[in-house]
Amino acid sequence: MRVVQVSAHYPPNHVSGGTLVPQRLARGLAARGHEVFVYAGHLDEHRRPLETWTEDDGSGVQVRWIVTTPWTAWADPRNSVNPPVGEDFARWLDEVKPDVVHLHSLQTLGGELVEVAQRAGAAVVVTMHDFWWTCARQFLVAPDMRPCSLVVDCGTCPCAGGHTWLERRNTVLARYLRHADVVLTPSASAGAVLEANGVDGARLRVDENGVPPEDLVGAPVPHAGDDEPHPVRLLFAGTPDPMKGIDVLLRAVDTLPSDGSWTLDVYGVPERGRHRPEVRFHPRYGRDEVAEVFATHDVLVLPSVMRESYSIVTREALGSGLAVVCTDTLGPEEVVRDGENGLVVxxxxxxxxxxxxxRLAESPALVRRLRGGTQAVPIRTVDEQLDHVEEVYRELVDREDPAEHPEQRTAEVDAGLRSLVNRVLVVVGIRGAALRYRGRLPAEALRMRGFTVDVRHYRDPEIAELADRADVVVLYRVPATVQVADLVDRVRARDRAVPVLFDVDDLIFDPELEGEVHGLHVLSAEEHALWWRGVARYRTTLEMCDAYVGSTEALCAHVTAVTGIPAHRFANGVGQALAQVSDEALARPRTPGPLRIGYFSGTNTHDADWAAVEPAVVRVLASHPDVELWLGGQLGTGPALEQFGDRVRRLPMLPWYELPQRLRDVDVNLAPLVLDNRFNEAKSAIKWLEAALVETPTVASPTQPFREAVEHGVTGMLATDEESWVEAITTLLDDPLARRRTGSRARRDALLRWGPHAQGERYEEILTTVWRARAADGPRAASGWEPVLDDEPLDSTEGWLDPYPGIPAGSADHLRELLLRVPGGSKVVAAGRVLRSDGPVAVVRRTAFVVRRKLVG
Structure with a gap:
């Protein structure tokens, strides 16, 4: 095969772990008989920009150099997209005519080289050694050395040129990346982050970096001094780059006691001015010294702030019998098991x-136990990596004709289907948080995948016109009306398949469940009857539809059991607006004060849930006299709390965009639910999700959604009875490290599993499945359900939905101003629409409606 390796930097001009990989692949493939060429950026202030030349690297590989010195700054537009380089690359590929182009780091060369390679007719492979495709600074670390949001769309980091600039940059790069056939990543954890940022998971494959035999650590040397008592010997092996965490480490050891219980040897960092006598600085050690260095230490400390896509030194240390203390920066965690062979912070x-x-300094026994849990971790060789890369190349080059290749035919069918399912109308029957999670967030996620989505109230006069253009109609919490029934009939009468879906995230569509719903005791007889008529109306709308979309397994199972309608699970997830407000709250210091337990009930329907956990909370407050309890929303509590006086704080309900700051200020969040209750089993894990976004750990009841979200002891705690609630809350209050680590892991899981890119992919999958079924089987036949409908004429005022702005490149404070401003930009636009369709009287009625809502609360 004729193979091109492309790298922004290349030895000997620039040597690093990331530049050695393409060199090793190029030389290894050449040694195996392939024709190999290299296209590489060159840094040289004495040569003119874009100057090119070709030379042999001494192994028979021809290297085409191009000077890219002026564009190394992360914020430089030509660091990301560099048209002159793309033009030179295209001309050079016309001469080389490769079968495969394998692109590595592309900063200064530009992301458009991926498209250029595909246009040249080559199979295209991209290896992402870091996170440059979504983070211009490459390592998901902000300039102030604060770790950035793992999902960039959910963060507010300033990056290299501002967050808005970053989003525009990433949109452009994503278009270029679509031209890659395969995307390789050094580890599964890095791959999960890339997929959560929108990289197509179907094209992602893990390709661990190989290590040459001469660089592998030999047999472990017996550890010196192990037979005698000695201080815990800590080791740092890295560089002075702040992203490697040396400053964090030195701040940490500054707080350790001077009692002879520990020492720290720092390799590869110049000696600082004043430092602790226990800290010793050494030059960087050579490969032939690794075994001896490891043999004189007990614990490797890896305090990286940057996200590590792999970590050879972690694997070498474990294989040499050292315990490892590492940060939660992905690559190291793949082999460091907290509490078994190391600690993760x-x-x-x-x-x-x-x-x-x-902990280690105070407990030599713990150090011995962790070291006893280490074992040789397999480290991939260069030959093993070459085997895998060759296999990938052959698979791409030997691809069959699309007409004879089932997977390719499926991809083409899906692409054609996408052209038929592109415009979605979401009709909603509720406002507030429920609308955000089931209407706004799916719309936002689908738009990120290129869909056109309209979200309108069921009484909006424009829904009929929008339905005429829609490829799919989703009815979320829409009660049955004469007008809704007409809308569904109108969609059914179209000359092409347009599926209609029903979505509701509560068990409020089955009148047979009367008597099982908590919280209805606060209603009058008239309100109670009206509530259950609403349930029958929801059921009527559901029966009109082709399929159901639900937030939990229990909801989906119940719908299919009582109606036979096919159900599809779409869990409540992370939206950009809430995530970005949460990111800003996380960046602020926690409000000073004592430890706090928090429970934010929202409505007054959670009294029974609180009663189930109150005895445990009373016991914890009694045993922790400095702990406060914060109760938010409308909640009835028992007399047992009165003994704690002002340690129990009652907080009013807040707008959704202020909730993250309150969750940030509590140390333990509670999410109790009465168990063995069908309604509670159907409720989603939103309380865990919202707290996770600000790294506040949650103790929850083990309903199915919480069991799915929470890995007990890792991303939260699950409790079933009074004793387990007391134990879980106490553990988090008494152990700051466990509290901090649990919150951090919860945030990661929330972003990676339920971030907007993952949500968009899942919803697209549902739309595709439902459209196929509708096209094949036709509309769902009428059931035996007796319809319950009301007459609610379309009306611009009653059909108003408040605007849902994203977070501008600024702060949550600006979002707050947008939402509270009267009149404000988006509202003026919407009022203009009402004025045009219904005249000035409707505008006045709408204004009165908004004022009345604000007064009522």
């Missing part, structure tokens, strides 16, 4: 790192 957190090191 949140990145950039000197206090948590100090707590972990203090």
């Amino acid at each position: 949140p990145a950039g957190d000197a206090d948590s790192l100090a707590a972990a090191l203090r």
